Amino acid sequence: MFPAFVENPENCNFEGQDPNEKIILLLRAHPITNIPWIVTSIILFILPFLTPRIMPLLGFNLSLIPQTFLLIFLIIDYLLVLIIVYEGFLYWYFNVILITNEKIVDINFQYLLYKAIDLAPLDRIEEADSVTAGIIGTIFNFGRVSIQTAGAQVAITMKDVPRPSKVADLILDLAKVPHQHQDFKGGV
Amino acid sequence: MPSTTVDLLNNGYFLFFGKVAVLILLIFYAIFSLLIVRQVDLMGKTLTTGIAPVVRVFAIIHAFVALGLIFLALSIL
Numbered sequence: 001m002f003p004a005f006v007e008n009p010e011n012c013n014f015e016g017q018d019p020n021e022k023i024i025l026l027l028r029a030h031p032i033t034n035i036p037w038i039v040t041s042i043i044l045f046i047l048p049f050l051t052p053r054i055m056p057l058l059g060f061n062l063s064l065i066p067q068t069f070l071l072i073f074l075i076i077d078y079l080l081v082l083i084i085v086y087e088g089f090l091y092w093y094f095n096v097i098l099i100t101n102e103k104i105v106d107i108n109f110q111y112l113l114y115k116a117i118d119l120a121p122l123d124r125i126e127e128a129d130s131v132t133a134g135i136i137g138t139i140f141n142f143g144r145v146s147i148q149t150a151g152a153q154v155a156i157t158m159k160d161v162p163r164p165s166k167v168a169d170l171i172l173d174l175a176k177v178p179h180q181h182q183d184f185k186g187g188v
Numbered sequence: 189m190p191s192t193t194v195d196l197l198n199n200g201y202f203l204f205f206g207k208v209a210v211l212i213l214l215i216f217y218a219i220f221s222l223l224i225v226r227q228v229d230l231m232g233k234t235l236t237t238g239i240a241p242v243v244r245v246f247a248i249i250h251a252f253v254a255l256g257l258i259f260l261a262l263s264i265l
Contacts, residue, residue, distance in 0.1 A: 011237060011238045012235070012236065012237050013235075013236040014234065014235050014236070015233060015234045015235075066203065068264045068265050069203075069206060069210070069265065071264070072210055072261055072264070072265065075257060075260075076210075076213065076214075076217075079217065079253075079254070079257070082250070083220075083221075083224075083250075086224075086246070086247075086250070087224070090227070090228065090231060090243065093239075093243075094231040094234070094235055096235060107234055107235055109227075109230075109231060112220075112223055112224075112227055113223060113226065113227055113230070115230055115234060117234070
């Protein structure tokens, strides 16, 4: 439904896109990286069901707390679940790397009201490295891609991107002959 | 349950402070929800996709719910 590796995405534009600029590849972090906030929200979701059973074991009688307070705590708990899910999805969905026929665009929303956009023109890219590490990364085939441009140590680092070796290869191909790869269809 | 805990929960001052704490929490949450509306707007302008309007409407509804919750807490606590 919400893929992390989209070739030639439709109905997708970004701020500062030139009229003739075409998005070739859209990348997000691999969906498996969303597991921490999903687990947290599940725990918070079932917490109100477990609390009446756990509290008596700890010697605490919940019936002493007014019902209205319990209701408000319940609402706060589910609001917390809602906001964890919503923010988790937003950060995952909008933190993207776009590879266009002109440049690489790294759109990064790290925390509330913080936006960073890194741009690397394809004709200035000198090197692209990919790393797949760890058990989860190897099983699900995601990792890091680092791009070096002329005059910079590392211009853009893409973390947890799916198929990192394919992404690095595509970037190098585009950097060498940027105008011959606009119709890239290279599925794995 | 120890009698001190029972006494504490029956204490009017304790419940009053509990009410104030909940209200402060909800006010901060409402401010946070308004910031999220701005954040979603920023995200939608930076990357325009098919679901951006849906996400924006959800953020606005969420902010209204958060504001409404303050009045609900004020009325029932």
